[in-house]
Amino acid sequence: MRILYQLKYYLDYKKTVATLNDLLKITNDRIQGFSKVEEKVWDHYLHLKNNYEEMIRESQTMKSDLLGLITNRGGIADDTSTTAGALNRTWIDLKNSFSGDNSEATLENVMFGEKAAIRSYQAALDGGDLCSESTFLVASQLEKLKSSYNKFSSLERNLD
Numbered sequence: 001m002r003i004l005y006q007l008k009y010y011l012d013y014k015k016t017v018a019t020l021n022d023l024l025k026i027t028n029d030r031i032q033g034f035s036k037v038e039e040k041v042w043d044h045y046l047h048l049k050n051n052y053e054e055m056i057r058e059s060q061t062m063k064s065d066l067l068g069l070i071t072n073r074g075g076i077a078d079d080t081s082t083t084a085g086a087l088n089r090t091w092i093d094l095k096n097s098f099s100g101d102n103s104e105a106t107l108e109n110v111m112f113g114e115k116a117a118i119r120s121y122q123a124a125l126d127g128g129d130l131c132s133e134s135t136f137l138v139a140s141q142l143e144k145l146k147s148s149y150n151k152f153s154s155l156e157r158n159l160d
Contacts, residue, residue: 015129017075023138024066024077026120029085030059033113037106044103048152052110055148062141069134088113107152114149121145 034056042049070077088109121142124130130138 013073013075013131016131016134017070017073019124019127019129020066020070020073020134020138021075021078023121023124023141024063024070025080025082025085026117027059027063027066028079028081029088030113030117031056031063032081032085033088033110034059037110041103041106045107048107051148051151058144058148062144065137065141069137073131073134084116085113111149111152114145114152118142118145118149 034052037052067077067079121138124138125135125142
């Protein structure tokens, strides 16, 4: 009986680590995507620059927290990004190379990425594969994502 309990415990932690690694990749996508925002965007949207810089700092903290949880659970961190994120960044580069002033498009891409991150975090919480400590951290990070998104959502509505 004890062996079955230990096996279940091990499998639960494996699921937790796999889910946390997925979120780590999403967070890395965010960080890499933020690097695509060119300084000239702030010529048009200076009032958002501080919020944006806060999002970058939060992303670094989120990454660090996820790395810590993965390691604490005996997992190995997959500190890469997703294929979808890489394709999106390539698409952004391609679009930017053909457009002159791409400030609106760049901020729309930030919003697109934030929506994708929110969906991924919510799916991780809804999936039931996280241990209680991980659930608490992921829920907290999701609230930060939603807060960042809300700061930029009024701008997105104005761009439409």
